[in-house]
Amino acid sequence: MNETLTPAATTEKSQHTRRMTLNMGPQHPSTHGVLRVLLELEGETVLKCTPDIGFLHTGIEKQCEALNWQQVITLTDRVDYLANLSNNLCYSLAVEKLLEMEIPPKAQWMRVLLCELTRINSHLVWLGTHALDIGAMTVFFLCFREREDILRLFEMFSGQRLMTSYIRVGGLALDPPRGWEKRVKTFMDTLPSRVDEYESLLNSNPIWLKRTKGVGRLPVEEMLEIGMTGPCIRAAGIPMDARKMMPYSSYDKFNFEVPTSTDNDVYARYAVRVAEIRESIKIVNQAMAGMPEGPVQASAPHVVLPEREKMKTQMESLIYHFKIVTEGFSVPAGEVFQVIESPRGELGYYVVSDGTAKPLRVHMRTPSFGNLQALPNLIEDRMLADAIAIMGSLDFVLGDCDR
């Protein structure tokens, strides 16, 4: 055991107060996963905070090197289990950049639509659990009711609720199912009033306001310096959003705002995320209205599997099918750092190819890892009860952090 992480029961004793080391997690409900935080307390004030991560390290980056390019998609799902389609998209975009592949507009629009549904899904889970941490239980049930609808949509598209693997290198895995427009539209029509419902439960709730307003402030320069991204940095007043700054997958063709706030506290992070849900609804509606016609896979026979019927009737398709299935496709040597805006912040895939059918290196710059690094700066010298609210406001997923 590492010395700095070994808890000592009572480290120091003075006349009136004595310091205590508290071991929070790895099985604590408000650590949202398996995060262990060592807190050194004096009374109820946190003097020192040491996060201990790695409990969920599954060696995904190592496994990526053992699989071929298309198989890696299934691993990217498991990086961030609340934003699997964002991870699918980021990896696919990186590989497509190396392949210099053109993706048909319908696939791009579908990707945008699905990623925004993912963002709503992730924010709903965050809102529910964060409110539950602070003591508002009803919001949790309401959020998970709507989340269930989104998961049913994902199941309709891909056959899976969580590990969708729906976005593939070269486009989408399958054509969208029959009747998807109606299902998505029904859901999108009800969602805005549901968001109003959550806000009506929280915005005027005196306990919620007392626990969140003015809590968890940090100078914005320090936040940038330590690597925080996403809604946390937008709640500090910097409109940093890869969808606007470096548009990918046709995001430049959509009309939406990047919500910001300058309050820079837990409440501002909540307000920004709720505003983002509303923006995502706008984007999904635009994507539905302007959905182009055409194929959902690029015409790249050496990468995309041929249609089943063609494979059975055309010799050429059969050869491509055999080659892709047995050895996979090779990607030209090179390196790419693709950044997208995941629900949690800046998600970057650094993909290196040496020209073979397997990646040389896939590094994931995950938002949770960067945000969690700021935890000591945010918690130290504050009250223990605020630590729970601050941790919740960072919205980390430990799978995303440990990979």
Add this chain to the structure above:
Amino acid sequence: MLPENLKENAIAASLEQADSDLLLGGNTDHNELTLDVVPEKILGALQTLKGQRFERLSTVTVVDRYPMEPRFEVVYHLQSVSRNLYVRLKCRVSGEKPEIDSATAVYAAANWYEREAWDLFGVVFKNHPNLTRIMMPDFWEGHPLRRDYPVHGYKYSYQSE
């Protein structure tokens, strides 16, 4: 020396101006600027770029080019939010004695990324405040993301007897 293909690039030129022995090469493949930096001078390069409004260090990672030598590439991605730019710095360090100065003195964000790089690749970051394992357990032997480390590990089972 500033390579021919980067003569037009303002960021490369400014680094060249700060220290003429700093750059080894670079490219702009896929519209992404990559600069090869002399490993001993990485802190100077980061400092110069931070002065040019590259406010944040996005990530630090390592690529293992085993069995090539120099074996490890330490890769830094910097972002300038105000200028909306990314730049990639790359330092090649040998497999014999992989070590490089820690970037924590310039960017605080490097702390965990360098711990991860040391944990998984065994590249030593000199003057790092707390270079301990972060992903693997403290008792772990070896550095699992190296290319010569088998995917399944060295043992049949890792369950304690």
